[in-house]
Amino acid sequence: MRFAIRVGVVGATLGLAWAAGGQARKPPAHPEDEVRRAAFTYSLGSLYGDPETCLSVVRLPLTVVQDGATLRRDEKAARAVLASLAAAMKARRLSEAEKKELGGRMLARFDEAEIQWIGAKTAALTFLVRRGTAPEDGDQFAMLVLHREEGGWKVVAEVTDPKAVPPEYLGGPPPALDPQMPGGR
Numbered sequence: 001m002r003f004a005i006r007v008g009v010v011g012a013t014l015g016l017a018w019a020a021g022g023q024a025r026k027p028p029a030h031p032e033d034e035v036r037r038a039a040f041t042y043s044l045g046s047l048y049g050d051p052e053t054c055l056s057v058v059r060l061p062l063t064v065v066q067d068g069a070t071l072r073r074d075e076k077a078a079r080a081v082l083a084s085l086a087a088a089m090k091a092r093r094l095s096e097a098e099k100k101e102l103g104g105r106m107l108a109r110f111d112e113a114e115i116q117w118i119g120a121k122t123a124a125l126t127f128l129v130r131r132g133t134a135p136e137d138g139d140q141f142a143m144l145v146l147h148r149e150e151g152g153w154k155v156v157a158e159v160t161d162p163k164a165v166p167p168e169y170l171g172g173p174p175p176a177l178d179p180q181m182p183g184g185r
Contacts, residue, residue, distance in 0.1 A: 031123075031148075032115055038153035039125045039144045040110040044103060049086025051079050059147065059154040066160050121148040129160075138164035 029037070038057045045054025061072040073081065094102070113127035123146050130140040145157035 034148075034153050035115055035123045035125055035146055036110050036113065038146055038155065039113070039127070040107060042144065042155045043110070043127075044106060046082065046085060047102070047106070048089050048099075049082045049084070051082045054078070054082055057153070057155055059149065059156050062155065063145075063157040064159075065157065067162055118145075122146070123153075130164075132164055135167060138166045138169075140164045 041057045042054055045051070045056075055075070055078060058078070060078065061074045062078060064071050064073050109128050110125075113125050116124045116126070118124060124143055125146065126141055126143045128139055129142050132138045132140075140161070140163075143159040144155050145159070146153045147156045148154075
């Protein structure tokens with residue numbers, strides 16, 4: 001919840017700074033919050049197919065790993081992908097309320113996302129994409145790798161897999177114990 005609260009506070013602070021003619025300064029953010037904000041901006045821009053939002057937090061060429069296949073996406077390719085995502089979102093004909101709800105659910109997922117620090121300037125953020133319809137179906141995740149540069153944190157890689165993670169990979173319920181083994185049932 002800390003990220004969601006901080007985003008609200010930072011948003012209010014930026015609004016006040018703008019209203020005061022830029023006299024106020026934005027408080028320094030925790031690096032974890034900065035990583036979450038950049039990852040959320042990238043993902044929200046991708047979801048809606050908004051190239052300005054998405055590409056504002058990307059270092060090109062972007063490395064994309066989909067189902068084990070690697071490709072490098074330059075600006076032209078990124079804009080083409082975002083245009084197709086924008087067309088798909090437009091075809092869904094979501095109301096403003098539905099878009100706001102979708103963004104809120106997405107923000108909650110990034111609030112819960114796991115960050116692994118690879119170094120002082122590199123982090124990986126893993127977030128939930130889709131819950132399985134039943135617990136045995138597993139959940140689908142994605143990972144973004146971010147690098148801190150002069151302009152802030154930038155997404156340098158996106159990793160996805162079309163298959164959900166089996167629950168046993170995540171330490172799900174233990175398999176039935178063998179009654180012949182010590183401690184078995």
